[in-house]
Amino acid sequence: MEKMKRCTCGGNFLEAAVERNGVMLKGLKCRKCGETYFPGSEMMRYEILTGKSSLVRKVRRSGDSMIVTVPKQIIEKFKLHEDDMIYFKSDEKDEEITIKILHMRENPVYSATRK
């Protein structure tokens, strides 16, 4: 959690848990003005749990595999097509995954062996 030392009003912070739409969020509350600040990671958790982000997907099971659908805005932004290949790459700390896309229309050598 990125720690701010003081509120913009100059007051000191107190760690606080605040309930919003049934989700408990951990933040910092100013002792002086009462303003509450939440770190980005808490806001992301809130958006996931309340379904407020269109970029959140639920993991589903299909046989031995787990399935995640791709949001429409990602399909459009990255010009994803059926039969394109994606590759999962984890960071050094194994905390985040990057998805690399290989567009098969631009890689005819591979697509020829797959159809």
Ligand SMILES: [Zn+2]
């Ligand atoms: Zn304040």
